[in-house]
Amino acid sequence: MRTRLVLGLVLALLLTACGSDDRPDAGRVTLRFQSLAWQEESVAANKELVAEWNAAHPDVRVEYVQGSWDSVHDQLLTSFEGGEAPDIIHDASDDLADFAYGGYLADLTDLLPRRLKSDVPARSWETTTFGDGVYGVPFLQEPRVLIANARRLKESGVRIPTPEHPWTWAEFRAVTRQLSGDGKFGVAWPLKEPVSATLNLSLSAGGRLFHRGPDGKVTIRFEAGDEIVPSTIHHQVGTDRSASDTTLGSGGSDTLPGFFGGRYAMVPLGFSYRQQIVQQAPKGFDWQVLPAPAGAGGLAQGVSPQTLSIAEDSPHKKEAAAFLDFLLRPENMVRLALGDWMLPTGERALADPALRTTRHDWATGTALAAHLRPAPAQSVRGYPEWKDKVATPAFQEYYSGAIGLDALRKRLEEDGNLVLARYQR
Structure with missing residues (x-):
């Protein structure tokens, strides 16, 4: 009798353990964000923003992955074809056409918030629009x-x-x-x-x-x-x-x-x-x-702006879009622009006094922003x-x-x- 009771208790505990998962990462979504930032200030800005997101969103963790401009096209093509592409992809708009037409990138038309859509001017959205879809968010550019x-x-x-x-x-x-x-x-x-x-x-x-x-x-x-x-x-x-x-x-x-x-x-x-x-x-x-x-x-x-895209194969597109919205808030876009010494595409970020100063001739660059057009x-x-x-x-x-x-x-x-x-x- 005693033996059967002990066995019953052990079985009950095992069933309870199987029925609930108390691991710290249980139910957590993990997004892989491949960044091509390379300058020290730019890498720091990106990593800081990822850390801020993770601190505020314990259920949606972003993993920072370092990529390289020198090999990004071939590396992405290999990862797409192998089913191992990062969820969030940093690239340049003139590299997106074949990926977009090839079905590797998600159409962001219905994923992005209205705030972000209206903040980036139409001429910039043209750089990531292929056919009837939008396959990246243009966020940094340089004349x-x-x-x-x-x-x-x-x-x-x-x-x-x-x-x-x-x-x-x-x-x-x-x-x-x-x-x-x-x-x-x-x-x-x-x-x-x-x-x-x-x-x-x-x-x-x-x-x-x-x-x-x-x-x-x-x-x-x-x-x-x-x-x-x-x-x-x-x-x-x-x-x-x-x-x-x-x-x-x-x-x-x-x-x-x-x-x-x-x-x-x-x-x-x-x-x-x-x-x-x-x-x-x-x-x-x-x-x-x-x-x-x-x-x-x-x-x-x-210009061919730097872009952020979402992989079509990502199972967490809505969460990835929410991270893009956070990363590209006006104040965060300014941080990314300062880190890369480039101009933001967002109009609210472009108006920030930090990018209008005469120091290092930032003001000369921002004066040219309205004249930038999609590369031919x-x-x-x-x-x-x-x-x-x-x-x-x-x-x-x-x-x-x-x-x-x-x-x-x-x-x-x-x-x-x-x-x-x-x-x-």
Whole structure:
């Protein structure tokens, strides 16, 4: 009898244990957030916000996963196909098209709160809209600007451009001639990856390059507005000798030692490069941010904002969307922008006084925000192949003087349209 009683008690305890789960993580949702933040301040801001979310939401825990811009496309493709993609994905808008059309990303149209939808302007949402769906939240962006040696410009007597009165492309070319001589150059173009820089700046001259027909198909036409920016660079390097030919294959950071040393008066760089300049410039070096030149399109410039998306395979899309809403509240978007030295897309965040200060020329950047437009190739299927196989080598040869403008046009149009046609059958 006693033995049966003991066995009964043991069985009851086992059943009770099976019927309830007292583990600390029982019922908890865990979201994997892959961030591409890499600058120390940016990584810190992201991790701090994740920690704040976790402290306030014990039932929905976010796990921070560090990714890399250098390998993100291939890494995401592998994780999507293997069913192991992170729930929340940090990327750039010009990398989303194939993932969106391939069904790997969730349509956020009905997942995002009205506050966030209304705070980000329509032109920014265009960068993550593919077909009838929205596949990412654009949250950080940066214009390409001219970082200039302020002392050298002042001593030369050239007119200093402002967002209200920028240089024209012709004036910019003339200024770089004036600033050149004695082994020094007016400008250094870091064009290791020439395509996005050329196409995005060409919007200011009225260039578009990609044209979508009534049937929805895209063709490439290299027209008058598309010629101005590349021909300016080509002549600065080959005719005027006002741009160094040795930097054409360089990345932006590679030009900074020559810039600090007085070899180059200006370098066209992304707005976020200011952080490197603040950290690396010699003591007493006087620099300033100038707007990129303007043309028929004014200060218009193409951008591919940083984005946050949700994987289609995520079983916790509503929770992931709630985290995005938290991460991109205006005050948090400001923190992310300051950490990355970039501009937020949200209008309330952009109005924050911290981003309107003259310190480090934040105000110059925010003055350009209204002129930023979706990059011309934003939604073009086949763009990565066209860029790698056709456009990059063609622009590199043109800028180095190996081919002329007619050959550039032929390569971009004829070879390029053959590539795009395969994606539009």
